[in-house]
Amino acid sequence: MTDAELLRRIRFVVALFVVGLVLSGVTAFPLLHELELAGRILNIDPAIGPHEYSGLRLWIALVWEALRDEQSRYPFLAYGTDWLAFGHIVIAMFFIPAWKDPARYRGIFACGLTACVGVFFIAFICGPIRGIPLYWRLIDCSFGLFGAIPLLYVRVLTGRLARDKSSGNVLAT
Numbered sequence: 001m002t003d004a005e006l007l008r009r010i011r012f013v014v015a016l017f018v019v020g021l022v023l024s025g026v027t028a029f030p031l032l033h034e035l036e037l038a039g040r041i042l043n044i045d046p047a048i049g050p051h052e053y054s055g056l057r058l059w060i061a062l063v064w065e066a067l068r069d070e071q072s073r074y075p076f077l078a079y080g081t082d083w084l085a086f087g088h089i090v091i092a093m094f095f096i097p098a099w100k101d102p103a104r105y106r107g108i109f110a111c112g113l114t115a116c117v118g119v120f121f122i123a124f125i126c127g128p129i130r131g132i133p134l135y136w137r138l139i140d141c142s143f144g145l146f147g148a149i150p151l152l153y154v155r156v157l158t159g160r161l162a163r164d165k166s167s168g169n170v171l172a173t
Helices: 003-026 031-041 055-073 075-093 096-100 106-129 134-166
Strands: none
Touching (some): 003 075, 003 096, 003 134, 031 055, 055 075, 096 106
16 A cells, blocks of 8 residues: 555544544534434333333433433533533544644544543443443443544554655655
8 A cells, every 4th residue: 555545544534533523522512402302212201200211211211301400400510511522522623633644643543542441441430430321331432442443543554654754755745
């Protein structure tokens, strides 16, 4: 594979990763609306108490009820998820230099991989403390796993690119 092909492949994967981060962040803004949609899809009646359901329906009904209560009584608490959304977008911005010059900014991928591993620690340490069901913590962990896969791939490709650059091949960007 030529350096230009490596660069194209790296940029494509990094762009997908950045889009995923931004979408993950943006979806933290309308949580109540998303839960209303999930509730309708799962045939959850908001007039019925959450504990009338079981499994995933119980969890969605419980979270939906909590968000409705929180947003009607304490709307300022949603500001925390606004910051979560903003944080995802800011993290995505840190990958832009790595998209432009992946060999030079290869360390950003290592940092991203570290964050992906950190998802598992948060899910398995904080999740039980906060009463998050195991299946939901596993869903959370999937973000770390599916984020790590493209980052590992890009690390391998940037390693090849860096070796090519150090051996005297000039990369035109």
